[in-house]
Each structure stands twice: as C-alpha cells, then as structure tokens.
Amino acid sequence: DAGVTQSPTHLIKTRGQHVTLRCSPISGHKSVSWYQQVLGQGPQFIFQYYEKEERGRGNFPDRFSARQFPNYSSELNVNALLLGDSALYLCASSQTGGVNTGELFFGEGSRLTVL
C-alpha cells in the first residue's frame, strides 16, 4: 500500500515568490496535517484538515494557507517567501482527526530552499 506521498521533493525559490506543496494521504485516511521542520529542530505544527474542514492552525503568519480536496489530498501554499521559510515541510495523515490520534503517518517531505 502506498504511504503518504508529497510533491515536489525538493524545490528552490527566491524571496517574494509563492510556493504550492502537495500531499496525498494514505488511502482511507481523512485527516491531513502539515508541519514545518527547520534543520536541527523538531517539526512545528502548521495546519490540520479533517473532512475538508480546518481543525487546527499553528502559530504561523497569514502567508501560510492550506486546503483539503474531496479526495482528501491537500495543498499547502506559502506567499511572499522569506529566507526563514527554508525548511522541510512534512505532511502527515491519520484515519481520524480527533484526539488520541497522535499516531501520524508522515511523508518524506518537501525540502524548500529560499534564496
């Protein structure tokens, strides 16, 4: 069975540009979460979507937005890129969106470099 798939795997952008990252969850999983992992640090929560509705939002500026589609895939959009947005962006899926579901299945991430 396919795991969580993310695209692109690597990308380079310049300051001020826009980026869209994509994620396909494990088949049957209805919740998708996005995390940002800066080199040498633990992942930091950005968004969670369940059944196409936003369930949680982390402490990130409005330049970050996301959505979930009817097939449960998701996009993360970042506008007006800053150097500090350089990081590994991780997508994770789970069957449900509620509490006591900390068993998340992560993709391999999209590594974004902002020059």
Add this chain to the structure above:
Amino acid sequence: EDQVTQSPEALRLQEGESSSLNCSYTVSGLRGLFWYRQDPGKGPEFLFTLYSAGEEKEKERLKATLTKKESFLHITAPKPEDSATYLCAVQTRNNAGNMLTFGGGTRLMVKP
C-alpha cells in the same frame, strides 16, 4: 504555553552500550505522549503512545516510560541500525484535533 525539551541533543554509543533518552514536558492537560524515530532525509516514523503516568511500552530494543513530568526512551544493547533522531511529542487539551507539539529531538549515533 506547552513546552517539550529533549536531552541530550546528541548521544554517541558503542554497539551494545545501553542508555536512556529524556523528554521533559510542561503542558496543560496531557492527552498523550508520543515517540517517533526520524532517519536522515525521511519523515518521522511512529514508535509509541503513552497516556498515563506509570505506563510502559516496549518494541524490540526500545522501551518507553512515562511519569507526570517526563518520559524516557530506554535503548538496550543498541545496534548501528538504531542510529537516528528520536523525537518526543505531546498532545494536549489546549489543542484541537490531533496537533502534536514536538521536542527538538535527540540524535543517536551507535558505532559498531
């Protein structure tokens, strides 16, 4: 504000040399504590869930324990393939859905 601190930041062991990794947390209403393993260039891989003080979970050479203030990941007779970054995360009553707050991780290197 929920905080999760892991120590040490890095740990070098010889193959077979047992040790423990620490995860201390300050949260309002713990729902669950989770351990993940992350290999270089990969996403984290789920290892354990602990819900209440006194709980223990085991998997091969790994054993996770939980108290009211911290969790330990004990590694018995480690092998080089156990080399990875180990992440601790908490889920709290403050947060909606299944949001996790992660610590900074412990980078474990096991030499043959």
